[in-house]
Amino acid sequence: DAKTTQPTSMDCAEGRAANLPCNHSTISGNEYVYWYRQIHSQGPQYIIHGLKNNETNEMASLIITEDRKSSTLILPHATLRDTAVYYCIVRLTGANSKLTFGKGITLSVRP
């Protein structure tokens, strides 16, 4: 699975959009971009994933560049409960695909 690079941390104000970047320059054509988050003392939680097209769900939006070498997770109106570590993961799907975590980015939402 391709490697990802994320900033160590960022913060944003409550109610504002949080834009979390991720670089995955070695991504291959059939690898998906997944985002998970982990709130303190809980198991990781799936947020969203995509292959080429931008995706949106009730939690977030995922913007993938045309060359697929980077992506941005957007939390449109961050709340204090969005304070967590966010992991960007590139992986294949299929029988032998595994899910490995990098260091992630710590998002702090301030009042």
Add this chain to the structure above:
Amino acid sequence: DAMVIQNPRYQVTQFGKPVTLSCSQTLNHNVMYWYQQKSSQAPKLLFHYYDKDFNNEADTPDNFQSRRPNTSFCFLDIRSPGLGDAAMYLCATSGITPSEAEAFFGQGTRLTVV
């Protein structure tokens, strides 16, 4: 309703005494994963199963073993826990198609070694 259940939530074991952590799922997923997570670190994949096929990570110590008797259950056995094995242990499941490949995690078992 919880779909991936880990028991117990907290486990205290003695140094060197075998301990087993359990995970069950109601999702009928093919893939089950075990992770170790230490304080302020990312989850570290120990091994995963695709159905009965076991896939061990190269750097997982031999002290860690796993069993998957059926689709619903998976166990993590630590044969001789050391102080360095104190951590949160996370279980997760997923399907294999792109639409099913999101992983669901349990709440974890926090292991203390005394």
